[in-house]
Amino acid sequence: MKLHKESKGTIIVASIAFAVVAVLSIYFLKNLSLLIIIPLLVIYGLVFWFFRVPKRNIQDHTENVIAPVDGKVVMIKEVFENELLQTKVIQVSIFMSPLNVHICRFPVSGQVIYKKYHPGKYLVAWHEKSSTENERTTVAVESLTNHKVLFRQIAGYVARRIVFNCNEGDAAKAGHEFGFIKFGSRMDVFLPLDTEIICKIGDKTKGGIDVIARMTDQ
Structure with a gap:
């Protein structure tokens, strides 16, 4: 999936935040960490989905x-x-x-x-x-x-x-x-x-x- 160039800063911040929260969850919550990590993973995926660049067959138009x-x-x-x-x-x-x-x-x-x-x-x-x-x-x-x-x-x-x-x-x-x-x-x-x-x-x-x-x- 191609991502828009405007995604760079947001994805970097989201990646760092996800990694930090995931590590802290595993360290402090042990087996319960998945209750935090799974919802965050869904949100993390939605960030990528938001910046998708779909292929479009753009035609020439006058009127x-x-x-x-x-x-x-x-x-x-x-x-x-x-x-x-x-x-x-x-x-x-x-x-x-x-x-x-x-x-x-x-x-x-x-x-x-x-x-x-x-x-x-x-x-x-x-x-x-x-x-x-x-x-x-x-x-x-x-x-x-x-x-x-x-x-x-x-x-x-x-x-x-x-x-x-x-x-x-x-x-x-x-x-x-x-x-x-x-x-x-x-x-x-x-x-x-x-x-x-x-x-x-x-x-x-x-x-x-x-x-x-x-x-x-x-």
Whole structure:
């Protein structure tokens, strides 16, 4: 199983912690040490599972808006986007549990025209206000269909590290990785009002694969 490069520090810390607790358990608890070691081994395995990098057959897309992450669609609503677009848009929010793949992908193809990091709170990621109050990033892409599409990585109650590896002027390719969020979190995608929304609340998404919306060239 291939692991994401962001796993290195976490796995080192987890390995040291597991080894120390296991040794102390064996020394002090003797035969009862398995009551501690087995649950810890399960948690240790889940750390590796969290950082897995699944193989995905990423296609080229022009009009399609691709799910940027694995997770569950928890919100589809009309909102006013006041950071960059300054207009009403459709917000599609996808929540990622700690068991989901946390690679973040471009939802559309085009060119990156904006990026910004925002420090903030750590409300639970499904909270509506987390989109504007939590630690987050904002990225905007001028799509191949000549639309401005904005999207945000949002830290959750557990997530404390957001990575986004793109810069203004970079080429964006729908479905390809631009960042990573550690542990439970959320991604919001803000689309023009005339966008055809294909997903619905409750849908499970596979990042880089599933089409969540479609925009026609303007």
